[in-house]
Amino acid sequence: MDATEIGLWGVPLAILGGAIRVSTPFIFVSLGEAITERSGRINLGLEGTLVFGAMTAYAVAVMTGSPWLGLTAAAFAGLCFGLFHGWICKFRGVNDIAIGIALMLFGSGLAFFFGKPFIQPSAPDLPAIPFGAWSDIPQVQAALDVNVLFLIGAALAVFLWWAFRNTRAGLILRVVGDSSDAARAMGLNPDTVRLIATGVGGALAGIGGAYLSLYYPGSWTEGISSGQGLMAVALVIFARWNPLGCFAAALLFGGAGALGPALQSVGVTQGYYLFYAAPYILTLIIMIATSSPSRSLAGAPGELSITK
Amino acid sequence: MIDRFMLSRRQLLKTSAAGAAFGLASASFPISRALAAAATVGFIYVGPKDDYGYNQAHAEGAAALKGIDGINIVEEENVPETVDVQKTMESMINLDGASLIFPTSFGYFDPHMLAMCAKFPDVQFRHCGGMWNKDKHPMNAGSYFGYIGMGQYLNGVVAGHTSKTKKLGFVAAKPIPQVLLNINSFLLGARSVDPTITCQVIFTGEWSLAVKEAEATNALVDQGIDVVTCHVDSPKVVVETAAGRGAFVCGYHANQSPLAPEKYLTGAEWNWAKVYKMFVDDLVAGKPLPNFTRGGLADGFVKMSPLGPAVSEAARKQFDATLAEMTKGGFSVIKGPLKSNKGGVVATEGQAFAETAIELESMDYLVEGVVGSTA
Numbered sequence: 001m002d003a004t005e006i007g008l009w010g011v012p013l014a015i016l017g018g019a020i021r022v023s024t025p026f027i028f029v030s031l032g033e034a035i036t037e038r039s040g041r042i043n044l045g046l047e048g049t050l051v052f053g054a055m056t057a058y059a060v061a062v063m064t065g066s067p068w069l070g071l072t073a074a075a076f077a078g079l080c081f082g083l084f085h086g087w088i089c090k091f092r093g094v095n096d097i098a099i100g101i102a103l104m105l106f107g108s109g110l111a112f113f114f115g116k117p118f119i120q121p122s123a124p125d126l127p128a129i130p131f132g133a134w135s136d137i138p139q140v141q142a143a144l145d146v147n148v149l150f151l152i153g154a155a156l157a158v159f160l161w162w163a164f165r166n167t168r169a170g171l172i173l174r175v176v177g178d179s180s181d182a183a184r185a186m187g188l189n190p191d192t193v194r195l196i197a198t199g200v201g202g203a204l205a206g207i208g209g210a211y212l213s214l215y216y217p218g219s220w221t222e223g224i225s226s227g228q229g230l231m232a233v234a235l236v237i238f239a240r241w242n243p244l245g246c247f248a249a250a251l252l253f254g255g256a257g258a259l260g261p262a263l264q265s266v267g268v269t270q271g272y273y274l275f276y277a278a279p280y281i282l283t284l285i286i287m288i289a290t291s292s293p294s295r296s297l298a299g300a301p302g303e304l305s306i307t308k
Numbered sequence: 309m310i311d312r313f314m315l316s317r318r319q320l321l322k323t324s325a326a327g328a329a330f331g332l333a334s335a336s337f338p339i340s341r342a343l344a345a346a347a348t349v350g351f352i353y354v355g356p357k358d359d360y361g362y363n364q365a366h367a368e369g370a371a372a373l374k375g376i377d378g379i380n381i382v383e384e385e386n387v388p389e390t391v392d393v394q395k396t397m398e399s400m401i402n403l404d405g406a407s408l409i410f411p412t413s414f415g416y417f418d419p420h421m422l423a424m425c426a427k428f429p430d431v432q433f434r435h436c437g438g439m440w441n442k443d444k445h446p447m448n449a450g451s452y453f454g455y456i457g458m459g460q461y462l463n464g465v466v467a468g469h470t471s472k473t474k475k476l477g478f479v480a481a482k483p484i485p486q487v488l489l490n491i492n493s494f495l496l497g498a499r500s501v502d503p504t505i506t507c508q509v510i511f512t513g514e515w516s517l518a519v520k521e522a523e524a525t526n527a528l529v530d531q532g533i534d535v536v537t538c539h540v541d542s543p544k545v546v547v548e549t550a551a552g553r554g555a556f557v558c559g560y561h562a563n564q565s566p567l568a569p570e571k572y573l574t575g576a577e578w579n580w581a582k583v584y585k586m587f588v589d590d591l592v593a594g595k596p597l598p599n600f601t602r603g604g605l606a607d608g609f610v611k612m613s614p615l616g617p618a619v620s621e622a623a624r625k626q627f628d629a630t631l632a633e634m635t636k637g638g639f640s641v642i643k644g645p646l647k648s649n650k651g652g653v654v655a656t657e658g659q660a661f662a663e664t665a666i667e668l669e670s671m672d673y674l675v676e677g678v679v680g681s682t683a
Contacts, residue, residue, distance in 0.1 A: 010530045017530075018523055112356075112386070119358045122548075122567065139530045142553060217522035217545045218552075222356050222386065224518050258523050264510040265527035269681035276513055276520075 010139065011262045017143030018258020019251045020150055021216045025050065025208035025225075026250035027153035029232030030239065031160060032204030034246050036082075037236055038164065039197035040177040040190070040303030041089060044100030046205040047229030048107020049081045053209025055111035058220035061123035067214045071126065071149075074210035075203045081107060082202020086195035096305060104229075111222075118220050126215045149211045156204075157247035164243065173197060177301035190303075205229065238283060240299040253279045346378040347407050347591050349584075350400035352393060353385040354413035354541070355516060361542035361561040362515075366412045366436070368562070369580025373588055382406060389415030397424045401431055408591055410584070412436045414484070414515075417451075425449045432597055434587060438486065438669040440599060447599060452583055453486070455604035455663040457493040458634050459576025460537070461641050462612055463558035464497020465630055466573045467535040468505055469623030470556050471498070476507040477528030477555075479538040479546050481515045483682040485671040487539045490576075492675045493641045494537055494558075499677060501626065508533060509680030515541040525549040535573070547572070556618060563613045574627070575613035582608045604663050606635045638662050648673035649680070 029046050036043045053074035061070030085103055089096045129151070132144030164170040176183045176193040183190045212228075213220045231253065239245030260275035349370075357367035363385065373379055382404045387393050393416050400406040401424075409431060411421050417439045425433050425446045433449045440451035467476050476498055480487050495507040508531060510524040521538070525546050528536055536550040537558035544567060550557045551568030559565065559575020583601065590597050603609035612631065615624060633639055640662050644655035654673060655661065661668055674680055 010527065014523075014527050014530060017526065021526075022519055022523065116356070116358070119356055120360070138554075142526065142530070212519075217518045217549060219518070219544050219548055221359060221516070221518055221542055221544065223516040223542075226517055226519065228519070257519070258527070261510050261512070261520065261524040261527040262530075264524075264680065265508060265531045267508075267679055269509075269679070270683065272511055272681075273513055 008266055010266055011259075013139055013143050014258045014262030014265070015255040018262070019255035020143070020146055021254065022257050023250040023254030024147060024150045024153055024211045024216070025228050026232045026235060026253055027150070027157065027247055028208030028211065029205045029229050030235040030246040030250055031153070031156055031243055032078075032082075032201035032208075033233050033236045034160065034201075034239070034241055034243055035173070035204070036194075036198045036201035037304060038173050038177045038241055038301055039194045040180070040301050041086070041096050041194050041198055042100060042233075042305060043082065043085050043103075043198055043201055044097055044230070044233060045081065045085055045103030045107060046100075046201070046233055047225065047227065048104040048111075049078045049202050049205040050107075050209040050212070050229035050232075051225050052081065052107040052111040053078050053206030054213035054224050055115040055118065055209075055220055056206070057210030058123050058213040059115065059118045061214055062118055062121045065124060067124050067126045067210075070123065070214055071207060071210045074206040076206070078206020078209070079199050079203040081206070082199040083195060085202065086198035089198070090191040090195065115220055115222065119222075122219070123214060125218055126211070128215070147211065147215050149207065149215065153250075154247060157243045160243035174301070177303050179302055205232075208232070234283070238287065241301065242299060252282065256282055347588075348380040348382060348400075348405050349373065349588060349591075350397070350404065350406035350409040351381065351383045352387050352396055352400075352409070352411045352413070352416065353383070354389060354415075355386060357383070357385050359542040360544040360547075360564055360567065361540070363412070363541065365562045365578040366410075366580050369578070369582075369584045370410075372581035373584055376585075376588060376592070378592060379588055380404075387413075389413055389420070391420070393420045394424060397421070397433075398427075401428050406431065408432045408434070408587065408597070410434055410436065414439075421449065422446070432591075434597065434601075442599065450597065450599035450601070452587075452601035454578060454583070454609035455602065456486075456576050456578065456610045457489040457641055457668070458604050458639065458663055459610050459612055460490040460493040460558075460560075461497035461500075462627060462630060462634075463537055463560075463574060463576055464494040465500060465626050466615070466619055466623045467494070467537070467556070467558055468498030468501030469620055469626065470573055470618065471505065471535045473532045473534050474502060474505045475531065475533045476505060477525070477531075477533035477536040477550075478507055478509040478678075478680075479521055479524045479528070479536065479540060480509055480511050481540045482513065483511060485669055488671045488674060488682065489641075489668055490539050490560075491678055491680070492671070492673075495675060495677050496641055497630075500630075501623075505677065507678050509674065509678055511680070512540065518545045521545045522549045525555075526553065529553040529555050559613055565613055565616060570617060572613070572616045573619055574615050577611050577613055579608055579611045602664065604634070605631065606637050640665075642668065642675075647676045649676050649678050 056077040057070035057074035060073040061067045128145040128147045132141035176190045180190045235249045239249045256279040351370045353363040355363040387396050417435045435451045498505040512520045535556045538546040547557045547564045547567045551571035565572040640660035643660035645657045646655040
């Protein structure tokens with residue numbers, strides 16, 4: 001391997017590389033959750049869906065040798081979890097947050113149970129596109145190895161942003177999310193719309209899980225997610241239910257997460273626990289800066305149980 | 309102490325008798341089996357049993373006991389270092405009749421295992437690590453550990469020969485003495501080959517954080533580091549990420565060579581089967597169990613992975629010579645003159661700490677040549 005010295009350039013490069021590598025699960029889970037929450041439901045179970053998706057993708061990829069089949073299976077598993085959440089929540093008096101927490105534990109537990117035999121074997125990875133091929137610096141090449149899922153996630157964010165405003169489906173979703181009564185007056189069935197929205201959200205979270213186990217870090221272990229699904233749900237509120245905001249927030253978290261290891265690698269070794277807390281401190285600061293006691297959260301769907 | 313132990317054995321027999329009676333009463337156990345299970349040994353793991361790492365090493369040790377007559381093994385994995393582990397220990401004692409328990413993770417000791425020691429004075433507890441102290445802790449507790457730093461020194465020897473950039477990397481979980489000793493040993497092993505070699509350490513802050521470990525490995529390779537090792541619970545992510553970036557790796561805890569056959573140099577592995585057999589033999593023979601158990605390469609507590617295909621002839625020679633010297637016993641990794649990376653004196657000229665030196669179990673420094681900080 002080429003021993004190119006890049007020294008302090010390693011830090012911005014690691015943040016860039018980290019933003020691209022680490023952010024993808026955040027992007028998918030938060031976009032999925034944005035769709036679900038726009039319909040007026042919260043699905044906290046996406047952490048469980050993420051872990052189950054990671055396990056399913058890995059298991060199917062090991063058994064069939066095809067990461068794409070694994071990805072499809074993960075999306076399908078996520079869809080099932082989402083539809084299950086959506087179906088239960090349609091009954092009267094059911095609290096979507098409580099069901100979400102139950103599904104989070106259920107999804108992780110089920111993934112651990114079925115995932116036992118797959119901790120040891122190695123699965124084929126999803127392919128990456130070498131955008132850094134123009135550079136002869138190996139570090140730059142490595143940082144710019146961009147997985148196709150990241151690109152799909154970016155495109156999806158733009159598409160959803162456009163679709164929420166400009167399509168009939170987007171309009172229906174927003175109406176249901178803002179007022180069930182208005183939706184019913186329009187002849188829409190809010191439960192069906194929410195069922196579909198939660199299902200799609202779950203499928204996207206499953207894809208996020210597939211990225212974790214099939215690309216980065218690229219193996220199935222029970223600690224693979226370490227709470228990323230929950231963080232992504234929080235990102236949606238942070239991003240004010242805006243898909244482009246979700247994408248930006250996911251990048252921010254990915255980059256900030258890479259800061260700690262990168263600083264240590266160039267010799268800034270004091271206080272690394274503080275650097276590791278950087279993403280959370282950043283969130284707190286932005287939340288405080290943008291909050292206001294006199295108005296409700298801008299962009300919050302009116303039917304959301306946390307804002308009602 | 310022996311008297312106390314005899315008492316506890318009597319209690320133990322009473323418990324097993326009760327267990328046998330229960331077995332008869334429920335009529336589901338044949339008599340022979342109930343009597344044959346003279347002792348039940350419990351193992352508690354913090355992660356999955358097949359993690360290519362710390363827990364797998366312990367579970368392989370536990371599995372080696374399964375053939376022993378009269379010994380019944382109960383295991384529980386994924387037990388967090390919280391009050392959960394107390395519940396696990398209680399149920400192993402009350403429901404399974406365990407008379408000897410191995411809580412294998414560092415954080416199980418205080419306050420969880422100590423609380424159980426007080427609650428069940430007749431049950432023996434042995435904790436993996438260096439925490440037990442005869443002045444402070446009960447006699448039905450104890451600790452066992454291996455001098456795996458020696459293995460990391462050997463890793464360092466091979467890494468020193470293999471590295472072209474003369475920069476090594478270490479992904480570490482937390483700055484506790486055992487981890488620091490491993491980092492220092494790895495570097496000193498490499499410096500026995502070339503005294504200009506440095507080792508960059510990155511602490512992730514937790515025993516198992518897959519994404520952060522991958523980021524840390526990438527950051528190390530970005531800095532031109534070409535041999536990486538680690539001390540985290542499951543080295544799988546580090547090994548795969550480093551090999552994926554083209555760096556060589558030295559393993560830890562268990563043999564990870566199937567994950568990266570071309571890039572895997574060697575690895576420092578536990579051989580807990582040996583240690584657990586010792587304890588269980590004592591238990592079966594009715595002898596008191598030792599409270600303080602340590603051993604290294606010479607005692608078979610620690611072993612090395614077979615050398616990989618990328619290891620050069622020179623490296624192999626020095627590896628074999630160093631290993632031979634270590635198995636004779638009395639080998640010192642930390643020997644003077646040696647400074648810490650903050651400039652403090654660690655060992656003066658002529659001063660040497662053998663692997664058995666108890667001072668090493670309270671290590672709080674990184675030696676000169678390690679780039680990193682303990683806080």
